[in-house]
Amino acid sequence: MTRIVTLLGTTPEQQTALGLAIAQWFARQQQRTLLAVPSPATSLQFLIGSSDQVIGWQPKWLSEGLAIAELLATESLNAAWQELNRLVEPYLPQELVGKVYAGELVILPGMDTLLTLNTLRVHYSSGEYDVIVYAGGNSQDTLRLIGLPQGLAWYYRRFQRLLDQLDLNAIANAIGGPIASAIMAANIDTQKVRERFAEAKEWVDRGVKIAADPQQLSVFLLTDTTAISTAQTQWLWGSAQQVNVPISEVFCIGEPTPEVRRTFAPLRISVLPKDWSNWQHLVSHLPDLNQLGVAPAPHEFDETQQQVRIFLPGFRKEQVKLSEFSGELTVEAGDQRRHIELPPSLKGKPVRGGKFEAPYLIVSF
Amino acid sequence: MTRIVTLLGTTPEQQTALGLAIAQWFARQQQRTLLAVPSPATSLQFLIGSSDQVIGWQPKWLSEGLAIAELLATESLNAAWQELNRLVEPYLPQELVGKVYAGELVILPGMDTLLTLNTLRVHYSSGEYDVIVYAGGNSQDTLRLIGLPQGLAWYYRRFQRLLDQLDLNAIANAIGGPIASAIMAANIDTQKVRERFAEAKEWVDRGVKIAADPQQLSVFLLTDTTAISTAQTQWLWGSAQQVNVPISEVFCIGEPTPEVRRTFAPLRISVLPKDWSNWQHLVSHLPDLNQLGVAPAPHEFDETQQQVRIFLPGFRKEQVKLSEFSGELTVEAGDQRRHIELPPSLKGKPVRGGKFEAPYLIVSF
Incomplete structure (x- = not known):
């Protein structure tokens, strides 16, 4: 079973540094670990001391047990497109097959998050990693990602109930005309549709369980000691409760003030040195990440x-x-x-x- | 005509401070100006000195000619849902009308950017503002937004060509069965479909023109003097060329080093004080934003x-x-x-x- 670790709070640069330290921590525990960051991975390039070298979409081993990958949307789309084509090609008329190429597709707003999700899903299912650390940088997007199973589960419940209430024949009659009767007559394989639906529902339910279990999805808060960063990270904590993700750990850059301690009580606070960009040094400041503190239930x-x-x-x-x-x-x-x-x-x-x-x-x- | 101003580079906090200063600059020129920021608007709250008060989704006037708004996804979805319902309701069977409420819909990954886009579009079309300043924080998302017209224009060109090449009757025969023949026979109002298509195409073409005209869409780069921030902002500059958006201005927090000047040549660089959180002070450091420098063509x-x-x-x-x-x-x-x-x-x-x-x-x- 692969464990997912992700971060909420502060700047993308600080998240990348802490993400790298956490990935290193797990690698030292003989866990095959992947650190995934969004594109451009400029700060990761600087942190590992190769500012001129692109990280690349294919994971590559940085050291024993520690791989890194840059979640390029264009590459993710190529991979997803090939997979999608394999799935739908048998149903497409010959005239349409292979007419649109992955290499020409333009990324539109909203696609990045879905492509990130798909790439993480592929790495998760591959079984190649014991731990995947995702340092997303944009905490709002990370929240949406970890909230997805819970969101989808609701859509399933809601539309299942809606469909149960509806009389499909009445609707077909209301639309009327040849299309509706054709659809009703077209001998759609309802058994197969129901099976697919149940299969997808199972996936979603599994996702909900993973998201609610801090041993499977560990979400750590990151703050510094300023009032604004504390307020932002606290907001993210509350928002994580809203997607049913329990949290037990806070990382604070610099010695936490009484205000920081009050804000995040009763969570465990680990102190990180102010010089956070020295990530090797951060590793020694991490607590035992296999022994999490107690997370209040959402x-x-x-x-x-x-x-x-x-x-x-x-x-x-x-x-x-x-x-x-x-x-x-x-x-x-x-x-x-x-x-x-x-x-x-x-x-x-x-x-x-x-x-x-x-x-x-x-x-x- | 409303002018849109947006920023690429550095941290969300710094973008918010500069965005506020720019909005204030335009307000002082008797331009009705709206500053829009993503949710949570914590840093904007701190900047305007009301850290305890939520900004809210409905624009409110902060001072003469300067309005602010927080782009809450939930509220944007409510508004969009009502509009969508009005559009599709006439075509829905009675059994489905009004069965799903805006207030219960859950936001899924990828929806935020689209909802932001829709809210900005509504403010843009309202004619209530001369200038809209969007301080998006996440520069990658902002890039996708400003690249949307160009991306859509390509999809139109591409799929128009694809459709022209296809023999629809041949496809209908290939799929065969009652559905295809019903669809072909169902007397679809092709004239109306063609009109709608042309209408949407006109919108996209207008968007492409706006995005390519710095007087209508002004994109400013923001960097500090560190090597990493310079590299990141330069990457964003190149990426903006990739979506056909010319750029003429760079704002640099702190006195630019020779390296910064070399990196952004031939653009005009305006120097901002290091104490960027004093945003009123920033206003006096802004150049004449109605007289932009020369932007190299993409x-x-x-x-x-x-x-x-x-x-x-x-x-x-x-x-x-x-x-x-x-x-x-x-x-x-x-x-x-x-x-x-x-x-x-x-x-x-x-x-x-x-x-x-x-x-x-x-x-x-």
């Missing part, structure tokens, strides 16, 4: 008290919105929406009240 | 010499790939692909050779 059900306690560190009352959709609790905070499926004992009961006692939103039934 | 055709000179600052020979697809030149560099449509005098002629003389790739016919 939410807890108290069935005797008939309550849900939702952990939202760093948000104030006016930044949190609670609503109900299709029998689930919906919490909006940190530019994220979280849908909480209720246990059978609370499902369908009317909400009596929501009370915000920082850092908890307490919902009573 | 490429030039020399029809007498039968050459194309492609401007690629910051790339080395081994980082540039030249190929030909469907009669256009394709240049791969900076994790971008550029397709160059050739003028009639060069079109269809065989390429005699490509020579890289930094910063130019010279292609001879």
Whole structure:
């Protein structure tokens, strides 16, 4: 099983340095480790002392057990395109096969994150690495990536319910005309469609489990001692709770002030030297990354008290919105929406009240 | 006509400070100016001295002529969803209308950039602002955004050609079965489809013109004097050429070293004080932003010499790939692909050779 490690907070340069140190730490534990960074990998090039040499998309070994890769979107698209072509070619008319080349496709906005995700998925499934360290730089994008399984799981639940409610024949009649009747008559292999759907659902459920288990997906916070960096990293912590990812560790560049300690309590704080660009030196400051601290749960059900306690560190009352959709609790905070499926004992009961006692939103039934 | 100003380089915090100073500069010229930043807008909150107050998605006036807005993805999605619903509702069967609510949708990876784009488009089209300053923070994403018209224009050209080559009837026969014949028979309003296509194409062409005109889209580089920041910003400069966006201005935090001057020649360099977080102070260091310096053209055709000179600052020979697809030149560099449509005098002629003389790739016919 491959473990994924990623970082939230501070600058892309600092994330790359810490990512490299963490990757080195695991490599020293005889773990085959891959460090993946976005393109351009300029800061990684400078850190490893080869500012003139491109890192490249294909992972290459930097030292015993430590590989590095630059997540070039163009190369990722080439690889994904070939795979996609193999999948859809049998269904394409001969006139269209091989008419569009991977090498000519232009990257559009929004594609980078999906291509990053796909490349990480390929490395993850390859079984070639024990640990993959992803130093994404842009923490907002990293949040979306780690929140994907949870997001997709909701879309599945939601649209499954929607489809269950719909009468497909009624819709076909409403659209009317020859297309609808043709589609209904065209003998679509519904059994196969259902199987594919179930298969994909299984993948998503596996992703949700991985994201909720700090031993499989370890997300570390990174801050320095300034008020602004502390506030930003705290916001990222709260947002990670919103995608159901528990966090136990904070790395602080420089000796943490009482304010930093207060902000991130009860998490474990590891202190990094201010000269963070000396990454070899950082390695010796890392704690045992196989023995994580205790991570507060993103939410807890108290069935005797008939309550849900939702952990939202760093948000104030006016930044949190609670609503109900299709029998689930919906919490909006940190530019994220979280849908909480209720246990059978609370499902369908009317909400009596929501009370915000920082850092908890307490919902009573 | 609204002018768009955006920044490439250094950290999100520094971009926000410079963005605020630039917005203030335009506001003082009696231009109604909007500064838009991504969420969380923590650094903007700190800069304007209200670290406890959320900026919010709806633009609000900070001072005479200067509005600020935080590009919250959740709010952008709500607005976009309502608009989308209005467009598609007439075509939906009654059973599906109003079944999915904006307030419950979860943001997935890749959606942020598209939502940012849509919100900027709405502000741009509203006519409420003379200038929109977008301090995106993540320069790679900003590059993709400003490259969108150019990217879409290529997809239009490419797929128009592909469709022209295809015999749709032959494809319908190849797929066979009742669906294909139904579709062919279903009396699709091809005239209307063609009109819509032409309409969208017009939008894209307008976008390409805006992106290529520094008076309409002004992209400024931002660097400090360190080797790593200089290298990164130079890479962004080259990448902006790859999406056909000319650049004339560099802002340097601190007195530029000879190395910085060499790197960005022949661009105009404006020096900013090292204490960049004092943004009011930055305003007085800005040049006249209505009188831009000369921006080298991303490429030039020399029809007498039968050459194309492609401007690629910051790339080395081994980082540039030249190929030909469907009669256009394709240049791969900076994790971008550029397709160059050739003028009639060069079109269809065989390429005699490509020579890289930094910063130019010279292609001879």
